[in-house]
Amino acid sequence: MSVFKSSVEAKSPEFAANSAVNDALDAMLGKRLQDAMAGGAERLRQRHKARGKLLVRDRIDRVLDPGTAFLELSPLAAWGQYGGEVNAAGIVTGIGMVHGRPVAIIANDATVKGGSFFHETIRKHLRAQEIAEANGLPCLYLVDCGGAYLPEQDRVFPDRDHFGNAFYRQCRMSAQGLPQISVVFGGCTAGGAYIPALSDQVIMVRGNARIHLGGPSIVKVAINEEVDGETLGGAEMHTRVSGVSDHLAETEDEALALARRLLRDVDTGRCPVATAAVLPPRHPAEEIAGVISADPKRPYDVRELLLRLVDDSAFQEFKPDWGDTLVCATARIHGMTVGILGNNGALQSDSSRKAAHFITLCDQRGIPLLFLQNITGFMVGTEAERGGIAKDSAKMVYAMATARVPRLTVIVGGSYGAGNYGMCGRGFRPDFLFSWPTARIATMSADIATNVLLELRRGNLRQDPPTEAELSEIETRTRAQYAEQSDPYYATSRLWDDGIITPGQTRAVLAMCLWLVLGRPGPRGHTPVFRM
Known part of the structure; x- marks a missing residue:
């Protein structure tokens, strides 16, 4: 293994200053997560409980094996949108252990707008299904929803990746032998009714659970029939008359215990994961916190992160003396081998070719890849262009995009321009992508974007020469836009990642993700290694 000694001075003023800034960012994340996880307003939670219903996270706790972790996905979805009234997008999703096996859980929060589906709700629901299908996981739906949020219908209903896609995925996964099980706790109206209707097995709770394609008000308008919700689609009717439900539970606890029982004998063909000593x-x-510079423009050595993330702080560097703006190394995380690519500056021709070589090497050997993004982009300028940065960066992107092994990404700092592409950004569908509170994601930095737009205005011959006031307004507007839109909370609110995590959580999160992706059947055959 490579020997890399930390140069961090934990007692230095710089370390203390960095720690103060980054600890404050972690504390802000904790507070925002606490607010989002509360769900709806206190009066709505109390009304929910007064109906004899458990809060959504209490339901999940009762399903999971005691003392096991729950990998929650995008808990800050919709943060800062809709006037702050749609915490966690009204849905909780993640991966947890049931009888020692991983299960994808998709659970509506009826205290948030009645569990209705907003644009981000749909995206979060689909993302959980995507992860389940890719990793061979059964899906458990804890259903308590009112269907699409009608004012958002154009962003929820008609498109390929809107509400209908959730049902498409449900059918496809069931056909692949991945069990789809629903427990219905409240109303399931319109599109929401198809979640249990398309499940392999359905449990309904007496008294509160209802399933109807059209609720009483729709029935009244459509066919002038007056009927109450229980008669129209109650749990007893659907269990004893229509056959939509397979099991009638008297209480939520009984229903959740039965769901655990149904999942007990599930076997989706996942492979055992071999690990070395942890x-x-x-x-x-x-x-x-003390390693990451308080000033994002001040660099730090990404190997300092590796020392604090990988087993025994030991890693084997690949080409350590060449292409030094990219660190490539193999290491272990919780006993599982991983190939790591981390940025130490702008990607140049040599570091891009180094990346392509390393990625194909890992792909040949079945080693999953981990990208630690802190990247300003690929190098620009006359020298870089004459040196072939366009074709060399394309080699890296091509190798990364076609790698058959699992790929994980953590945005630890900047994620700008084509650097985001080369380092396996969201558009290249990594198996999991998380961000740190220090992350920034945009086409370019605010400084560069501002200068570009100012130069374009100065060079615009169709308009009069700009005044200083106009240029000042362009700069102010552009900097404000990039400050808002490159913020990690803006990104996670729109599900550009799978959630914001702290550096201290990262090792455990990566371990669970690696265990999940390594448990699915791997690709057959081998691929060549291309020396660059």
């Missing part, structure tokens, strides 16, 4: 890092993860 050794903790020699350097504590808490030091990462």
Whole structure:
């Protein structure tokens, strides 16, 4: 293994200043997560409980094996949108353990707008199904929803990746032998009714659970029939008359216990994951707060992060003396081997070719890839262009995009321009993508964007020469736009990642993700290694 000694001085003023800034960012994340996870307003939660219903996270806790982790996805979806009234997009999704096996859980939160589906709700629901299908996981739907939020119908209903796609995925997964099980706790109206209707098995709770394609008000308008919700689509009717439901539970606890029982004998053909002995890092993860520069323009060595994330702080570098703006290394995380690519500056021709070589090497050997993004982009300028940066960067992108092994991405700092592409950004469909509170994602930095737009205005011959006031207004507007839209909370609100996590959580999160992706059947055959 490569020997890399940390140069971090934990007692230095710089370390203390960095820690103060980054610890504050972590604390802000904790507060925002706490607010989002509360669900609806207190009066709505109390009304929910007064109906004899459990809160959504209490339902999930009762399903999971005691003392096991729950990998929640996008808990800050819709954060800062809709006047702050749609916490977590009204749905909780994630991966948890039931009888020792991983299960994808998709659970509506009826305290948030009645569990209705907003644009981000749909995206979050689909993302959980996408992960389940890719990793061979059964899906458990804890249903308590009112269907599409009608004022959002144009962003929820008609398109390929809108509400209908959830049902398409449900059918496809069932056909692949991935069980689809629904427990219905409240109303399931219109599109929401198809979640249980398309499930392999359905449990309904007496008294509160209802399933109807058209609720009483729709029935009244459509065919002038007056009927109450229980008669129209109650649990007893659907279990004993229509046959839509397979099991009638008297209480939510009984229903959740039955769901666990139905999942007990499920076998989706996942492979056992072989691991080496797990050794903790020699350097504590808490030091990462002091490693990351308080000034994002000031660089730090990404190997300092590796020392605090990988087993025994040991990693084997690939081509350590060539292409030094990209660190490539193999290491272990919780005993599982991973190939890591981390940025130490702009990607140049040599580091791009180094990446392509390393990626194909890992792909040949079945080693999953981890990208640690802190990238300004690929190098620009006359020298870079004459050196072939366009074709060399394309080699890296091509190798990354066609790799058959699992790919994980963590945005630890900047994620700008084509650098986002080369380092396996969201558009290249990594198996999981998380961000740190220090992340920034945009086409370019605010400084560069501002200068570009100012130069375009100055060079515009169709208009009069700009005044200083106009140029000042362009600069102010552009900087404000990029400050808002490159913020990690803006990104996670729109599901550009799978959630914001702290550096201290990263090792455990990566371990669970690696275990999930390594448990699915791997690709057959081998691929060539291209020396660049």
